[in-house]
Amino acid sequence: FFTILHLESSGINAEYGLEAVVLALYLTTDLVAIQRFPLAFKTSFENNTYKHIVLGIYYNGKFGALGLSRRDTLMYKDLKHDTLYELLKDFIRSYKQCYHTVDRIKLGLPVNHDSQSMEVIMWKYSSMRCSKLSSKQFRSKCDTYSKQLRGQTAHQMKYCKEQLAVSDVSDRSSAGSSRSMSSKNGNVTRNEPA
Numbered sequence: 001f002f003t004i005l006h007l008e009s010s011g012i013n014a015e016y017g018l019e020a021v022v023l024a025l026y027l028t029t030d031l032v033a034i035q036r037f038p039l040a041f042k043t044s045f046e047n048n049t050y051k052h053i054v055l056g057i058y059y060n061g062k063f064g065a066l067g068l069s070r071r072d073t074l075m076y077k078d079l080k081h082d083t084l085y086e087l088l089k090d091f092i093r094s095y096k097q098c099y100h101t102v103d104r105i106k107l108g109l110p111v112n113h114d115s116q117s118m119e120v121i122m123w124k125y126s127s128m129r130c131s132k133l134s135s136k137q138f139r140s141k142c143d144t145y146s147k148q149l150r151g152q153t154a155h156q157m158k159y160c161k162e163q164l165a166v167s168d169v170s171d172r173s174s175a176g177s178s179r180s181m182s183s184k185n186g187n188v189t190r191n192e193p194a
Helices: 001-008 018-027 086-095 136-151 153-174
Strands: 035-047 050-060 061-064 076-083 100-107 127-128 180-184 187-191
Touching: 018 035, 018 050, 018 061, 035 086, 035 136, 050 076, 050 086, 050 136, 061 086, 076 086, 086 100, 086 136, 127 136
Parallel strands: none
Antiparallel strands: 035 050, 035 100, 050 061, 061 076, 100 127, 180 187
């Protein structure tokens, strides 16, 4: 209950399946071998926008989802998908069957299994605008998230993303300085000032 109140105060509305996600988190707390992560969709139909959230799950090399929806194809996905890409494509096909267009998909960080933890759930770690990404880019983003999910905890994934953001900023800011990037045989090297 506290989680739902906290989310509503953070601007995340509880009417789009959030209760089912919180219940699924509670029911899977003791299943520590399962990685659990929020998976949110923003769709459009006849000039209206809809939001929906489910709990993505990863176990033993397979992806699936737990959730609640009026449409049975949009709530529960069997733990049978070999990749996150396959799971998300399955959801996109299901939405298309309901005449919805998926505009955006948000992936959260894995949720801690400690039911007494005060760690805040990171609902949006990675966001993908489906219309802006080619199929290859979409698959690449899914693969990157999957690799991080398989081998790291939520804290490690967050730290990894922060390090990537810092390195992107430092690379951009150093482009005009005496540091330069050169490529030799496909390898990138930095030329540092003497």
